[in-house]
Amino acid sequence: MITLAGVCGGYGGLDILSAFELNVEPGTINCIIGPNGAGKSTVLKTVSGILRPRLGSIVVNGLDLVGKSPAEIVKFGVVQVPQRHGLFAGLTVRQNVMMGAYVARASKKRLDARYDELAGMFPIIGKRASHRAGGLSGGQRRMVEFARAMMLEPQVVLLDEPTLGLDPLSRGVIYESTRAMNEAGVTVLMVEQNVRFGLSLADTVTVMSAGRVVLTGTASEIERHPDLMGLFFGLAPETDQVAE
Amino acid sequence: MAALIQTLVFGLLIGGVYALMSTGLTLVFGVMKIVNMAQGAFLILSAYLTYSLWTYAGIDPLIGAFIVAPVMGLLGVILYKGIIERAQRIDAGLAIVATFALALILEAVTALIWGPEPATTTPDYFNQAVHIGSIAIPKAQLYACIFAVVITAGLAFIIKRTWLGHAITAASENPEGARLIGVEPARVGTWIFAISIATTAFGGAALSFLYQFVPDSQDGWIGLTLSVVILGGLGSIPGVVAGGLVLGVAEALTSNYVSVQWSTAVPFILILVVLTVRPQGLFALHSREDVSS
Structure with a gap:
């Protein structure tokens, strides 16, 4: 269970999130959608510890993550795949994936076995293990980032706009891979600009505007909601509404 | 022909030493994007520490380097945490200015402790040579180059x-x-500064028996080490090796076939050529730029 309660925070003293509230059930896929500047990526950065919220609590499976370092949060099992530039171009694909276990640094034998397991789920890391990550296409890089996120068998994976800049074929692969991660028991909290993609993948959807939650519900409820289009064209509802 | 081979051998040996002296500079730049203007001063301080161990305790410079290295590494941690990291938090440019200030302070400190007289160490192998046919390989340069290969390979x-x-x-x-x-760049920065300053101990030890030095010799060495790093590609260890070897050979050829005076201009001529023809240096890596993630 992920619970964000009364979270306020942002950059350089300016709050992007204002009294942000979110509940994500374990084992589900939750997608946050909303117009540019709504604060979607900021939510993920506060959960992963990159940004420290000014107020509020972020509890994941009973542990309050506020004040914990990104390394402690990764060790606890919450991993973020960033929006852009997640890989290290100078390292090989294998080295990039292995770096997902940096905080644990388990035995080589165990890590090799885990790598082989993940190669079944993300074939690219088996085929191009010794290639430099800097030479991969956008879709391939995403797959390597997903595999890296799965190295330590996380409880929660945070995906920041996983389809950004990808062609339809690669988006299909992202869809299948996200489903596969979820079926492996991982709770997925994702942020997505591509509303259709987000709605097709998520169990529950949260719609944000100006740092607050304006709608929550199942994907089909949100898809049919009359205010959805208005939100993306700057016609946000005056009060918070819950579709459920 | 033998004279040419002799010149090339000498150039390669000294080039290896240049690479060793420049490794710390490229490491710091590669990770922290800071040009450590105190590299020359750290080299000279290491040379003086090696010199004192040799003068007062009779410890060979090649062994003394292993005593000086941890001391220099510790100094690196103190300077990084006390000055560089704080300056970097304000502005990366300020950190470079801070390293320049450090160079001046270190130069003054070495002058106060050791005085302005030229110093050098003269171990047994100082003026000996190994002969292979008609080629003479000076032992000092040979040992220094072996040292360089081992440390750089490590x-x-x-x-x-x-x-x-x-x-x-990653950082x-x-x-x-x-x-x-879960990688904390600040912690990695401390490590890298410690490692880079510790490696200058080995470069300083080689310097102590290959050259005479005074406190303000650091001015010349920062110029030379910068040339090596620019030649090879900022931040690249293979690049530093290549840059050192190219510079060493170019200097030796110029010295032998043009004039000794012109050899001092070689680093600056090479920098001009590289910056014009291949500004990224010999060993810069490239990634695909047609993808956003």
């Missing part, structure tokens, strides 16, 4: 094969991405 191993090395690569390429997998 560093390359750390960078390519260890968790610390991969964390260094240098993508600090926020590194934080997301």
